[in-house]
Amino acid sequence: xxxxKMQRLPQRRLDVIGVALVLLAAVMAAPAAExxxxxxxxxxxxxYAQSGHAQAGLTCVDCHGGxxxxxxxxxxxxxxxxxxxxxxxxAELCASCHSDVRRMxxxxxxxxxxxxxxxxxxxxQLFEHNDQNAAVCTDCHGVHDILSSKAPxxxxxxxxxxxxxxxxxxxxxxxxxxxxxxxxxxxxxxSYHAQLLFEKVDLSAPTCVTCHGNHGATPPGTKEVxxxxxxxxxxxxxxxxxxxxxxxxxxxxxxxxxxCHGNHGIQKASLALFDESCVQCHANNPKQLGVRDAVAGLIRKEQxxxxxxxxxxxxxxxxxxxxxxxxxxxxxxxxxxxxxxALQHTLSLQQLKPVAAHSGEILNQALTDISGLxxxxxxxxxxxxxxxxxxxxxxxxxxxxxRQIEEKK
Amino acid sequence: xxxxxxxxxxxxxxxxxxxGLIAWAIAFAAPVLSYVWPAQRRGPGVQTVSAGKAADFxxxxxxxxxxxxxxxxxxxxxxxxxxxxxxxxxxxxIVGWDAQRRQIACPCHAGFFxxxxxxxxxxxxxxxxKQGVMVVNGEVMVKSA
Numbered sequence: 001x002x003x004x005k006m007q008r009l010p011q012r013r014l015d016v017i018g019v020a021l022v023l024l025a026a027v028m029a030a031p032a033a034e035x036x037x038x039x040x041x042x043x044x045x046x047x048y049a050q051s052g053h054a055q056a057g058l059t060c061v062d063c064h065g066g067x068x069x070x071x072x073x074x075x076x077x078x079x080x081x082x083x084x085x086x087x088x089x090x091a092e093l094c095a096s097c098h099s100d101v102r103r104m105x106x107x108x109x110x111x112x113x114x115x116x117x118x119x120x121x122x123x124x125q126l127f128e129h130n131d132q133n134a135a136v137c138t139d140c141h142g143v144h145d146i147l148s149s150k151a152p153x154x155x156x157x158x159x160x161x162x163x164x165x166x167x168x169x170x171x172x173x174x175x176x177x178x179x180x181x182x183x184x185x186x187x188x189x190x191s192y193h194a195q196l197l198f199e200k201v202d203l204s205a206p207t208c209v210t211c212h213g214n215h216g217a218t219p220p221g222t223k224e225v226x227x228x229x230x231x232x233x234x235x236x237x238x239x240x241x242x243x244x245x246x247x248x249x250x251x252x253x254x255x256x257x258x259x260c261h262g263n264h265g266i267q268k269a270s271l272a273l274f275d276e277s278c279v280q281c282h283a284n285n286p287k288q289l290g291v292r293d294a295v296a297g298l299i300r301k302e303q304x305x306x307x308x309x310x311x312x313x314x315x316x317x318x319x320x321x322x323x324x325x326x327x328x329x330x331x332x333x334x335x336x337x338x339x340x341x342a343l344q345h346t347l348s349l350q351q352l353k354p355v356a357a358h359s360g361e362i363l364n365q366a367l368t369d370i371s372g373l374x375x376x377x378x379x380x381x382x383x384x385x386x387x388x389x390x391x392x393x394x395x396x397x398x399x400x401x402x403r404q405i406e407e408k409k
Numbered sequence: 410x411x412x413x414x415x416x417x418x419x420x421x422x423x424x425x426x427x428x429g430l431i432a433w434a435i436a437f438a439a440p441v442l443s444y445v446w447p448a449q450r451r452g453p454g455v456q457t458v459s460a461g462k463a464a465d466f467x468x469x470x471x472x473x474x475x476x477x478x479x480x481x482x483x484x485x486x487x488x489x490x491x492x493x494x495x496x497x498x499x500x501x502x503i504v505g506w507d508a509q510r511r512q513i514a515c516p517c518h519a520g521f522f523x524x525x526x527x528x529x530x531x532x533x534x535x536x537x538x539k540q541g542v543m544v545v546n547g548e549v550m551v552k553s554a
Contacts, residue, residue, distance in 0.1 A: 204534050234531055235519035320446075324478030331480060335502040338517040384441070391437050395430055 036068045036075055037061075047144040052151070056107065063093065087126055087136040091117060094137045113137075116216035133174060140164055140214075156214075159197060161207040162188055187265035206232065226256035233257075239345040254281065269341070271296055271303075294349055299340050302356050306330075306337045309363045312370050321373045329366040333359050460542075460549040466490070471506040471513075477553040481540050482506070482513060486524050492542035492551045493526040498535040513537065 037060040038045050048054050053063075061068050065080030076083070084090045095114035097103050104111050117123040117137075125134035140155060147154035155164040166185035168174055175182040188194050188208070196205035211228050212219060220228040226249065230237030240246060240256070249256045260277040261269065274296040282288040313330055317323045336359035343352050458481075460466075460474045466485040473480050473495050480495035480503050493513070495504050502517035512529060513522040520531035527536045541552030 202534050204532075232532055233518070235517065238519070324475070327478040328475050328480060331496065331501070331503055335517060338500050338502050342517060380444070384445070387437070387441055391434055395434075398430065 036071050037064075037066070039071055040073070044144045051142075051144060051146050052148045053146060062097075086130075087132055087134065088130070090136045090138055091123075091126065113215045116213075120213065120215065120217040121219070122217055133168075133177070135168055139168070156209075158203045158205070158207050159201070161209055162194070165208045184264045191264060191266045192268040193266060225258050229257040235342050236345050239342060242346045242348070242351075244347060271300055291347060291349075295344050295347060295352060298349070298352055298356050299337075299344060302337050302340055302359050305360065305363050306333055309333065309366050313366060316370045316373060319377070321370070321377065323370070323373075326366045326369050329362050329369075333362040333366070336362065456553045457550050458553075460492075460551050463490070463544045463547050463549050466549065469508065469511055473503070473505075474551055476540065476551055479553070481551050482537075483542060483549060483551055484513075484524055490542045490544065490549055491524060491526075492540040493522075493537035494540060495537075497533055498528070498537060499531075499533045504537070 041060070044060075048060075059068075060066070063082070065078060065082050067075045067078050069075075082089075082093055084093050091114060098109065099111050099114050101111050118127055122135045125131035126136060142155055147157075149156040151157060152159070154160065162185050169180070170182055170185050172182040185208075189198075193206045196202040197207060209217070210232075226237055226240065236257075245254070245256075248254055259280070260273060261267075274292050278289065278292045282292070310330055313323050313326045316326070336355050339355050340352060340359070343355060346352075456477045458474055458476045460472055460483040463485075466472070466483075468485055468487055471482055471484045473482050475481070481492050482495040482504060483490060483492045484506070496502075497504050497515040497517065497520055499515065499518055499520050502515050504513050504515045504520075504522070506512075507514040507521070510521065511524065513524070513526070514520070515522075515531070515533065518532050520533040521529045522533065522537055523529050525536075526539055528534070543550050543552075
């Protein structure tokens with residue numbers, strides 16, 4: 001028994017050594033591509049290691065081809081070696097995988113980026129005018145360090161998009177060649193959209209690509225502005241279509257939403273817009289300014305009535321009155337007042353008045369409830385006098401009665 | 410001895426009368442003070458409210474009920490009952506039901522939510538807050554969040 005154990009031991013050692021050698025050979029063979037490329041391209045490897053492509057298991061050879069077994073520059077001397085020396089080549093190299101449905105399906109990625117890109121201003125400049133300044137895939141996504149747009153460090157993550165676009169669109173010298181303004185990103189950073197994106201970290205807030213598109217980036221024309229804004233501001237768009245402005249916009253007389261709200265530096269809409277924007281076109285038309293005053297006046301009246309009611313109900317709540325039902329009425333009134341703000345896009349007093357009237361009724365009901373509660377509270381305070389007086393009177397009577405009894409004795 | 414006993418009885422009665430008066434005054438003062446003092450609490454934090462009989466809800470029918478002063482939308486789908494805060498996560502309007510689309514709709518900016526409260530289209534950035542809902546003895550009970 002003891003002897004057979006001794007005989008098996010060398011055999012086991014051989015097995016272990018054999019397995020180790022096989023593993024070593026496998027480890028050496030598997031990363032041959034990286035090791036061979038890294039001999040000269042160590043810097044790229046550092047960037048690549050964290051990229052989405054590396055995470056997907058792709059190696060240098062998958063994009064660049066070449067012979068990974070060769071350890072010197074002759075590794076490039078193959079038919080499949082690719083190192084684009086112009087931007088068109090870059091777009092085509094990326095598309096060799098990203099337009100391949102079979103390759104992209106496992107990652108759930110779209111395959112129409114190149115087609116879309118060719119319809120964009122960037123793509124037109126590159127493919128039609130061979131303009132090497134035009135942004136191509138790598139200008140926005142990076143080269144070896146490409147990350148999924150879902151990764152917060154990605155150049156295409158929503159909060160990083162303005163910075164990515166500004167790399168070209170804030171370059172005054174470059175933009176001057178195309179007669180484009182170089183302050184669009186600076187303007188955007190002052191906008192309400194940017195406030196939502198950067199301060200509230202609302203990732204659904206619009207960035208450059210939400211309005212202009214990404215791969216198919218094209219500035220919306222005058223006629224398309226409403227459609228672009230209407231992707232998010234659906235109700236406003238729908239109501240605008242019913243306004244007298246819709247006809248003027250169709251005739252190309254003004255640029256729908258942008259004419260009143262501005263574009264890149266758009267601010268949160270307020271009633272001040274009526275004072276600032278309408279006069280730009282209607283300064284000499286008292287009739288149209290009259291419509292403006294009537295619409296703005298109606299909204300202003302309901303907004304201040306709502307604010308007054310909110311303050312009244314809040315005050316009552318602080319004083320300890322039961323205002324649950326009135327809070328609900330306020331919520332309902334808020335719904336009506338907010339609807340008014342959207343409805344004004346129709347410029348139709350006929351549409352605004354019923355909503356304003358409904359809001360007024362709700363607010364009146366809340367205020368009537370609160371004044372009833374306050375009246376009851378006042379009555380309760382007045383009732384304190386007799387409540388406190390009664391025991392004092394009783395005490396005096398007891399005392400007098402006691403004196404009477406004592407005197408009798 | 411007899412005189413002493415009479416005096417002590419009188420004193421005892423005086424104490425009783427004075428004590429009684431003080432107790433009476435305190436008994437009066439305490440509720441009056443608490444009645445005048447502003448309310449510090451809103452009552453129970455979690456409130457359960459009836460949304461009506463389950464049998465009265467047809468499939469795809471909704472109802473808005475007030476729970477703790479907040480509107481809650483109750484929906485009956487083929488999977489059962491669901492309840493969500495009826496306050497739109499965009500600008501706080503009260504949402505309604507779009508029977509044609511079978512979606513929760515906000516009348517202010519055309520935001521739509523599915524029957525699980527998740528935003529489907531339009532500007533709402535977040536889902537509607539989910540509320541507890543159960544059927545107890547045939548009654549649909551909605552719990553505050």
